[in-house]
Amino acid sequence: MKQPYRTVEARPNAGSMVKPGELVDLVEVTPLTLADRRIYNQLLENAWDAIDRPVTHVIAKSDLRGSHNSNDRVGESIERLMTAIVKVRVTHDGEDAIERVQLLGGNVESTRRDGLFEYEIPPRLRRVIRDSTVFARLQREVMFALSSKYALTLYEMVQKRGNLKYRASEKFSLEDLRGALGVPQGKLSTWSNLKLRALDPATEEVNALSDFMVALDPVKTGRRVTHVEMRWWRKDAGSSAEAERELSFSKVGRKTRVAEKARPAWLDARGAALRAETYETARLRHPGYDIYFVEGAWRDWAAGKAPAQDPDRAFLAFFRSYAEKNPL
16 A cells, blocks of 8 residues: 655755645644744744654754844744644544644753754654645745735645645634634634634735635525635636736735735726725725625626716715625
């Protein structure tokens, strides 16, 4: 019987790193920040050649600082990673199980600004990594370009699944999705808040910067949203080239550019896009609605009528009326 390909056999390259699938879909018991997750990815990458062995790994502190001049933020991230407990889905004695592990073991940090950081991967986590057979390949440039923890996590989830041959979607309960994204306990508790504050911005960024497209569709049980279906597909050559161009630009103005690109192509035939701030206002005023679907309804309603003197105000007025007639 052919043995499955092991994650530790996968090799990073000049532009990408390898992350075990179990560490992509983990559930944070202790919430982490965007900086924490980036630093942890760097620690995994640095240790990769011997990550399943009981050895000490060494990395320069300057490599972890990135564009920041201070070591304070690195130290704070290291301490959160040391105390972080996560839940990982594993197979134990042939059965599905949840294993709780720490992300980072003992370490020594030089007090010199240009010093070294020595660290260990905890034994239980080494075993999880050694047994892993599914992984995500993360582009370093994308990892550092994404501006939120939710966008980075969604990107990792898509990269883990993107090359599956016979699957292009997966359904998550809202509880499981919140856990995978690392939403703090008690935060974004309603579907509309989760969609507005986490899912929509993360989806827009991943679609703009990565080599895959992703969609997160609500699934209702009765009148309540209880699950989310994640769908993914690889971009065509033109869309991939757009993502590469966006990565080459400064982050300044990226939010506006990403919001403009998120508008679906089928709306182009209905009229020019509205101002970026108009879409943002619509999202804030009417959380939970598909703003582009409503825009399409507005343009259908306005067809054959005299053009509005101020299309942006006309759209927002139509949206208010639409939301009153079609409550979520």
